[in-house]
Amino acid sequence: MDRSPLIPPVRATLLFLAALASGATPSAAQDIPLDTAELASDDAADADSSDAVRSVLADVVTAYAVPDMPAATFLGTTPATIARPATGRDFLVGLASGVDENGRARQGFALEASPLAVIPGLGISLDQYRAAGFNPRYLLANLLLSLGAAQAAGDTAPTTLAYGLRLTVFDAGDPMRDPEFLRALGDSIARCRPRTPLGGIPHADRPTQLTAELRDLMDERHDRAVRCMGSHTRKLARRYARAHWNASNVTLAYAGGERLNRSSFAERRHAGDRVWVTAALRAGTAAQAIAYVDWSHVRDAGIRSYSAVTYGARVNVGSEAVNGFAELLGQERFHAPGGGGASGRSWSAGVELRAAMSLWISAGLGERFRQTARPDAVAVIASLRWGISLGSRLSPGN
């Protein structure tokens, strides 16, 4: 569990800000439901479909980050458990778990894998990862594949199988390419080494069976060392993330889906595609410009097929904990139900205060705030909005 402790200065200003934030927005941390959870049922009436699209347009956009797991975002679900195989064998076992005994897709299946981990012989060393210039190994190391399956509400609704990939093309805030961070990391984990070997190790010329007590002691020492490392690396990661909150980066993702009638792989049709791209540009030590584009094509029994482009641009000025921001968000929808297209656009500007890891309080002016403002509301945005959270790469809260 993340503890999300409040940062001391934030604690002091929280009450003040809560009083001030009568115009603040309680932005939901949900992605746009351009997906099967909202729009999957074959039997739904056109009116339902139009309502769904209208509701999407009303929401416009609340999350502007490339998703961590594109397949799950495509499905509109948050998997309870995600298989993350670290070996080829685990990957095959994970894939097999997505199919039931009758050869049909299993509901709730979610798997995320790095090709580097699951394809034997593809491993790369830290030096190879850090090689300067065009580095295919770096791209491969930052490629994540995801798979998921979900069924929309209703017993007869088809299952949607989604597949996705996420690729960090460039990230100036990657700590594992920073020699200073690596040196500090090496020094800090080295502090967790045991002072001496464990007592009671059998001699080489007198081999004896290792006792269960000795094994238990080794396990205890292992747990202690790993806890110690975790404590050191979390501190380092936090410090690094704070210093690189506005690093330049480019990330893209793709997700597609197949609708499986009665969960059968033989009876499938394409459900749609979605592509995300974000690019962030550092400007000095205290500013960052971000652009976001998300293209979607949803296909569902023809009548409810549509395409949409969601876009955004934002400028942050401040620090990792307090930002002034201005943003323009919009969405253009083509071939929407009812004929023709639709569009929505909004702007806003204001101040955001990081209350805890990945939790932001937001107050400001603009379309987004006006639409959703409520008296006494304080926005707590529990997501990696715009992908600038401290947790975006280092997960120091874990």
Next chain:
Amino acid sequence: MPAHVGPIDPTRPIDIEIAGLSSHVIAFALWSRLPDRDTWTVLGQGRTGDGTFGPHILTLDGIPHAQIYYWIAASNPARPHAAFHARVRISQHGAVVSHGEIDIHGTTDAAGNESVEEWIDLL
């Protein structure tokens, strides 16, 4: 289970090389113990990964039935739950001793860390 490495040529020193083969920072500590002794002596410690040096090589007298105890830690906070790979290679006079290549595999935890503690019997 400890690795059994050898036979060791008692007339030559042995080289022990520690290298990280995955995108993790590796820290290590090694001790050695002579046959018929109960105490361990520090052989060396260090870390890889900052690009200023390659694999570490430590030297020990070639003594059959001596032992090497190692602690190897791997860390990559940007990549939790990932497989790591390190290697301890024991060679004499430039050639790897029989069974002298010990691959250390593991999976890091949610914070991207893991450590392994084990020993090697020289035959």
